[in-house]
Amino acid sequence: MTPSPAETNLATYDDARLAALYDHDNPPGEDHAFFRQVADEASATRIVDLGCGTGSLTVTLAGEGRTVVGIDPAEAMLRVALTRPGGDAVEWRHGTAELIAPASADVVVMSGNVAMHLIGEDWHGALRRIAAGLVPGGRLVFETRNPVLRAWEGWNQGPSERATPVGRVVESESTTPLDADGVVLMRCRTVFAEDGAVMDADQHLQFRSEERVRADLAAAGLRVEQISGDWRRTPLDATADRLMVVEARKK
Numbered sequence: 001m002t003p004s005p006a007e008t009n010l011a012t013y014d015d016a017r018l019a020a021l022y023d024h025d026n027p028p029g030e031d032h033a034f035f036r037q038v039a040d041e042a043s044a045t046r047i048v049d050l051g052c053g054t055g056s057l058t059v060t061l062a063g064e065g066r067t068v069v070g071i072d073p074a075e076a077m078l079r080v081a082l083t084r085p086g087g088d089a090v091e092w093r094h095g096t097a098e099l100i101a102p103a104s105a106d107v108v109v110m111s112g113n114v115a116m117h118l119i120g121e122d123w124h125g126a127l128r129r130i131a132a133g134l135v136p137g138g139r140l141v142f143e144t145r146n147p148v149l150r151a152w153e154g155w156n157q158g159p160s161e162r163a164t165p166v167g168r169v170v171e172s173e174s175t176t177p178l179d180a181d182g183v184v185l186m187r188c189r190t191v192f193a194e195d196g197a198v199m200d201a202d203q204h205l206q207f208r209s210e211e212r213v214r215a216d217l218a219a220a221g222l223r224v225e226q227i228s229g230d231w232r233r234t235p236l237d238a239t240a241d242r243l244m245v246v247e248a249r250k251k
Helices: 005-013 016-025 030-041 075-083 121-133 210-219
Strands: 046-050 067-072 090-094 105-110 134-145 157-164 167-175 183-192 198-206 222-228 243-250
Touching: 016 075, 016 157, 016 183, 016 198, 030 105, 030 134, 046 121, 067 075, 075 090, 105 121, 121 134, 121 210, 121 222, 210 222, 210 243
Parallel strands: 046 067, 046 105, 067 090, 105 134
Antiparallel strands: 134 243, 157 167, 167 183, 183 198, 222 243
């Protein structure tokens, strides 16, 4: 049986060495500061980080008087999160959006392009779960990539070698053209030089236009308040900005 896009995306990160590489390649930056700012502005006491990965952002959302839940379907990622300093201040859950309890969150965060890994009905179902999990007026914040910039065309690269925390690796990537639903398949190969192990991983990523994002959120009962072109809330230039940073509120 051919695996679903959700299953292949999960397999990409459910390996200890690939999880460690993800953490190394995605250090904290403006994105983390933005998500913390939103939580502070909302005076949030209950936060859900959906698709929390290794928890590098999640642990920084925790604090006195706050309940923070990190949810991820990849066990290897959660194992990293559990051992992270500050990890004991977070409730970690292995699974997907269905683990968000009704009316349990002031803010739901999806960082690291999590939204793009949710394909088709998985995306719509997650939005419905998020809407049900938010209290009235609660906020959903996430980023996605602007399809107008056609970023996937720059992700094709031949083998290149580099040093990493898990040893020297040789990596290559290739992508398929965008399909009718806005989905790209990115094939990644990682060869670990130390033992010759080869990790082949496929990632399905769905690109959505600003109009489609707005419509999908509205259908789930979420109202878009702002879509920015960067982490500083600069108004989106849909013809030039790589990112779309979305802030929505439960109706």
